[in-house]
Amino acid sequence: DAGVIQSPRHEVTEMGQEVTLRCKPISGHDYLFWYRQTMMRGLELLIYFNNNVPIDDSGMPEDRFSAKMPNASFSTLKIQPSEPRDSAVYFCASSFDRVVTEAFFGQGTRLTVV
């Protein structure tokens, strides 16, 4: 398995533009997570899905952030409009539906908003 695949790896955009980050989880995994990593706040959980359904989006910082999972093999995280403070590395992770299980992380997308 290729693991969790994220695209793009790097994104530079101007303030006010829409940004879409993409994730392909590991085949067969039931859970998908979106995390944001910054120096100041570390790894923050933004939202997670179970069987394509959003379960907990309490970590989504503002209405400018939205996430979708139209099918079991694809998810997007969208920021509209983007702001410089959104600059961070965004990770997608997936895991099996088991009592205790590890989460497998993608390589991340480094977003820079100028």
Added chain:
Amino acid sequence: GENVEQHPSTLSVQEGDSAVIKCTYSDSASNYFPWYKQELGKGPQLIIDIRSNVGEKKDQRIAVTLNKTAKHFSLHITETQPEDSAVYFCAAKTPGTYKYIFGTGTRLKVLA
């Protein structure tokens, strides 16, 4: 909700020495405690984990200990090597949710 604190934030050791990273958690119901290693430009990768019904687990040079009463767990790396240099994250998961709450990370430098 769960809160995980991790110390130290940076750690430098000489090659061959041991390194210890400590984490505390707040929710006594948490039952799964993974440790992740993140190398530069990569996503975190699981290196060892422990469940709440176990006090210690070892895998070659790395070990994790869990004290449920005190609500803390630690990562021990023995005979450190330069390739152990990375950022290490602890995490905790509470039953009934699939939220992994991460510590703030420890940047480990192994000096050759």
